[in-house]
Amino acid sequence: MLEITDLKVQAAGNEILHGLNLSVKAGEVHAIMGPNGSGKSTLARALSGHPEYQVTAGAVRYLGEDLLAMAPEDRARAGVFMAFQYPVEIAGVNNSYFLKAALNALRKHRGEPELDAMEFMTLVREKAKLLELDASMLNRPVNEGFSGGEKKRNEIFHMAVLEPKLAILDETDSGLDIDALKIVAHGVNALRSPDRAIIVVTHYQRLLNYIVPDFVHVLSDGRIVKSGGKELALELEDKGYGWLEGEPTGAKA
Amino acid sequence: MTQLVEKVIGTEPYLADVNRVRPDGPVWLRKTRARALARFSDLGFPTTREEDWRFTSVAPIVQRPFRLAPADPAGVAAADLAPALFGDEGVVRLVFVNGRYAAALSDVSGLPPGVEVGDLGAALASRPEAVEQHLTRLAGCAQAFTALNTAFLEGGALVVVPAGVVVEQAIHLLFVSAPGNGPTVSHPRVLVVAGENSQVRVVESYAGVGDGEYFTNAVTEVVAGPNAVVDHYKVQREQAGGFHVGSLHVALARSANVTSCAIALGAALSRNDIVAVLGGEGAECTLNGLYLVDGTRLVDTHTTIDHTQPHCDSHEVYKGILSGRGQGVFNGKIIVRPDAQKTDAKQTNRALLLSDEAQINTKPQLEIFADDVKCTHGAAVGQLDDDAIFYLRSRGLDLAQARTLLIQAFAGDILGRIRIEPLRERLEAEMLKQLPGNGTV
Ligand SMILES: Nc1ncnc2c1ncn2[C@@H]1O[C@H](COP(=O)(O)OP(=O)(O)OP(=O)(O)O)[C@@H](O)[C@H]1O
Numbered sequence: 114m115l116e117i118t119d120l121k122v123q124a125a126g127n128e129i130l131h132g133l134n135l136s137v138k139a140g141e142v143h144a145i146m147g148p149n150g151s152g153k154s155t156l157a158r159a160l161s162g163h164p165e166y167q168v169t170a171g172a173v174r175y176l177g178e179d180l181l182a183m184a185p186e187d188r189a190r191a192g193v194f195m196a197f198q199y200p201v202e203i204a205g206v207n208n209s210y211f212l213k214a215a216l217n218a219l220r221k222h223r224g225e226p227e228l229d230a231m232e233f234m235t236l237v238r239e240k241a242k243l244l245e246l247d248a249s250m251l252n253r254p255v256n257e258g259f260s261g262g263e264k265k266r267n268e269i270f271h272m273a274v275l276e277p278k279l280a281i282l283d284e285t286d287s288g289l290d291i292d293a294l295k296i297v298a299h300g301v302n303a304l305r306s307p308d309r310a311i312i313v314v315t316h317y318q319r320l321l322n323y324i325v326p327d328f329v330h331v332l333s334d335g336r337i338v339k340s341g342g343k344e345l346a347l348e349l350e351d352k353g354y355g356w357l358e359g360e361p362t363g364a365k366a
Numbered sequence: 367m368t369q370l371v372e373k374v375i376g377t378e379p380y381l382a383d384v385n386r387v388r389p390d391g392p393v394w395l396r397k398t399r400a401r402a403l404a405r406f407s408d409l410g411f412p413t414t415r416e417e418d419w420r421f422t423s424v425a426p427i428v429q430r431p432f433r434l435a436p437a438d439p440a441g442v443a444a445a446d447l448a449p450a451l452f453g454d455e456g457v458v459r460l461v462f463v464n465g466r467y468a469a470a471l472s473d474v475s476g477l478p479p480g481v482e483v484g485d486l487g488a489a490l491a492s493r494p495e496a497v498e499q500h501l502t503r504l505a506g507c508a509q510a511f512t513a514l515n516t517a518f519l520e521g522g523a524l525v526v527v528p529a530g531v532v533v534e535q536a537i538h539l540l541f542v543s544a545p546g547n548g549p550t551v552s553h554p555r556v557l558v559v560a561g562e563n564s565q566v567r568v569v570e571s572y573a574g575v576g577d578g579e580y581f582t583n584a585v586t587e588v589v590a591g592p593n594a595v596v597d598h599y600k601v602q603r604e605q606a607g608g609f610h611v612g613s614l615h616v617a618l619a620r621s622a623n624v625t626s627c628a629i630a631l632g633a634a635l636s637r638n639d640i641v642a643v644l645g646g647e648g649a650e651c652t653l654n655g656l657y658l659v660d661g662t663r664l665v666d667t668h669t670t671i672d673h674t675q676p677h678c679d680s681h682e683v684y685k686g687i688l689s690g691r692g693q694g695v696f697n698g699k700i701i702v703r704p705d706a707q708k709t710d711a712k713q714t715n716r717a718l719l720l721s722d723e724a725q726i727n728t729k730p731q732l733e734i735f736a737d738d739v740k741c742t743h744g745a746a747v748g749q750l751d752d753d754a755i756f757y758l759r760s761r762g763l764d765l766a767q768a769r770t771l772l773i774q775a776f777a778g779d780i781l782g783r784i785r786i787e788p789l790r791e792r793l794e795a796e797m798l799k800q801l802p803g804n805g806t807v
C-alpha cells in the first residue's frame with residue numbers, strides 16, 4: 114500500500130529525514146517510536162504534503178501512485194489521513210460544517226453522491242457515539258477552545274467519518290488519560306480492516322496494548338534504525354533508545 | 367494658493383445646482399441650508415493634508431463634475447431593486463430614487479399606530495415643527511460633506527417611534543441612485559427619532575442602477591431617547607461607478623442602547639463616518655462593521671465614540687477583507703470625558719490581506735480624561751493562516767475551498783451578529799459571491 118524508499122526531507126534548509134525506508138501493506142498496523150526531534154512528525158507531514166517540508170530525494174508510492182506528486186487535498190481524497198500531533202484551532206469554522214465539506218469532497222472524488230444534511234447528521238451521530246464525543250463539540254469551531262484530549266478525540270472522530278485507507282496518527286495518545294486512550298483506541302480499531310493500514314506514532318507502549326501493531330519501528334535522527342514486532346515496544350519502554358545508537362540503518366518491515 | 371484654486375474648482379457645480387433645491391419650506395430650514403452652503407463653500411472639499419483625510423484622497427470625486435441627479439429619472443423599476451432587498455414578510459420598505467421618496471416602490475403598511483415612517487420632505491411641508499428640534503442638530507456642518515448634504519436638504523426618510531412603542535418590523539430604507547447622462551450626485555438624508563423606552567430596527571441600503579458614474583452623499587441622524595433600543599444597519603452596495611460618502615450621527619440618552627452595523631461591499635471609493643455620543647448614564651453603544659475591497663477600490667471608516675457620562679459601555683469590532691490593490695482605512699476614536707467614570711470601552715479592528723498589493727491604514731485613537739475607566743483596543747493585520755489552510759486541505763478541501771471557508775469565518779464573526787435573519791442570509795450569500803476567486807476579482 115505504501116512504499117517509502119530512501120526518503121530525504123528538509124525543512125527551513127535543514128535535512129531532517131536522511132534516507133528513510135518503510136513498507137506498509139494493506140491490513141497492517143505499524144508503530145513508529147523514537148526520541149524527541151528524531152523526525153516522526155516530519156515523516157507524517159511529508160506524507161500528507163505539508164508545504165514547509167521539501168522532499169529532496171527518494172520516492173513514496175501509495176497504491177501504486179506517486180504520492181509526492183499529489184497536492185495535500187488529492188492525497189486526502191485518495192484515502193490518506195493524518196491525525197495531527199497539534200491539531201489546528203480554526204476560529205469561526207464550524208466543526209461539522211467543515212467535516213461535511215471534507216466528506217463530500219472525498220465522496221465526489223470517488224464518484225459517490227454527496228450526502229445531504231440529514232444523511233450526514235445520521236452518520237456523524239453514529240461516529241460521535243463511537244468516540245463518546247460530546248454533541249456540543251460538533252457545533253463548535255474546529256478545535257477552538259477544545260482541551261488537549263478533546264482535540265485528539267476530534268481528530269479520530271474526523272478519521273472515523275472520513276474512513277481513510279491509510280491513517281497516520283501522530284501522537285494521538287499524548288496527553289490522554291487512560292479512559293480517553295481506550296476510547297481513541299476503540300475508534301482506531303473500529304477502522305481496522307484488511308484493506309486499510311494504520312501508522313501510529315507514539316512515545317508510549319501503553320497505546321500499543323490497545324492498538325496492537327504488527328510492526329514496531331524506531332526512528333532516530335531521520336532514519337529507521339530498528340524494526341521488530343510488538344515486543345520491541347516493550348523492550349524500548351524498558352531500556353530507552355540509547356542502546357540503539359549505532360544500529361544498522363535502513364531496516365525494512 | 368494652489369489649494370484655494372483646487373477648492374473653487376471642486377465646489378463649482380454644487381454651488382450652481384443648489385438653485386434647483388425647492389426654495390420653499392420653513393424659515394429655519396432655509397436659514398440652515400444657507401448656513402450650510404456658506405460653510406461648504408468656505409471649507410471646500412477636504413484634502414489629504416487634513417489629518418482626517420490623510421489616506422483618502424477625494425480627488426476622484428472633486429474631479430468629476432457631479433450634477434444634481436434628476437428628481438424623476440426614467441427607468442427605475444421594481445425589478446432593479448431586487449438585489450438590494452431581503453425578506454418578504456414583516457419588512458417595511460421605503461425606496462428613494464436619487465434621494466427622493468418613491469411612493470410607488472415603497473410599502474409602509476402594517477406599522478403600529480403612532481409610528482411615523484415616511485418622506486421627510488412631506489413632513490417638512492406639513493408639520494415642520496415636529497422635526498425642527500432634531501434635524502441637523504446632531505450632524506452639524508463641521509465637515510464639508512455633511513454641510514453639502516444639508517445645503518441640499520429638502521427630503522429624505524423620517525422614522526419617528528413614540529415613547530414605549532416596539533416596532534417588530536424591520537424598516538428598510540433603500541436609496542437607489544439612477545444616474546442620468548453624465549455623473550450625478552444625490553444627497554440622501556435620514557432622521558430616526560426613537561422615543562423613550564421604544565425599540566426599532568432600521569436598515570439603510572445604498573445601491574445603484576446602470577454603469578454610470580454617480581456620487582451618493584448621505585447623512586443620517588439617530589436620536590435614541592432614554593432606554594430606547596435602536597439597531598441601525600447600513601449596507602453600502604453601490605455600483606462600481608459609485609462614490610459614496612456618508613455619516614451617521616447618534617445621540618444616546620440615559621440607558622439607551624444603540625447598535626450600528628456597517629457593511630461596505632461596493633463603490634469605487636467610500637467613506638463612512640460614525641459619531642456616537644453617549645450622553646446619558648448607563649448608555650450602551652455597539653459599532654460593528656465589515657468591509658470588502660478588491661480591484662482598486664477604497665473603503666474608509668472613521669468612528670468616534672464619545673463617552674460623556676458615567677457607566678456607559680461601548681463595543682466596537684470592525685473587520686476588513688482586502689484583495690487586489692484594494693485599500694482600507696480605519697480610524698477608531700474613543701473619547702472619555704472627565705465625567706465619564708466607569709466607562710467600559712472595547713475596540714477591535716482586524717484586516718485580512720489577501721494580496722501583497724492590498725493596503726490597510728489603521729489607527730486607534732484614545733483620548734481619556736477620566737481615571738476610573740476600562741479601555742481596550744486591538745488592531746491586527748494578517749493573512750490567512752497557512753497552518754489552518756493546510757489542516758483543511760489535509761482533510762480533502764481544495765485550496766480555494768479552504769481559503770473561502772476561512773474568509774467566510776472571518777466575515778461570519780460580523781455577519782453573525784446581524785439580528786435580522788433574512789438580511790444576514792442575504793449578505794452571507796452576497797459576500798460569498800464577491801470573495802476573490804468567485805468571479806468578481
Ligand atoms: N518546519 C520546521 N522548520 C524547521 N525545523 C523543523 C521543522 N519541523 C521540524 N523541524 C526540526 O526537525 C527535527 C524533527 O522534528 P519532528 O517534529 O519531526 O520530530 P518528532 O520526532 O516528531 O519529535 P517529537 O517526538 O518531539 O514530536 C527537529 O529538530 C525539529 O526542530
Ligand SMILES: [Mg+2]
Nearest residue numbers: 153154155198
Ligand atoms: Mg512529533
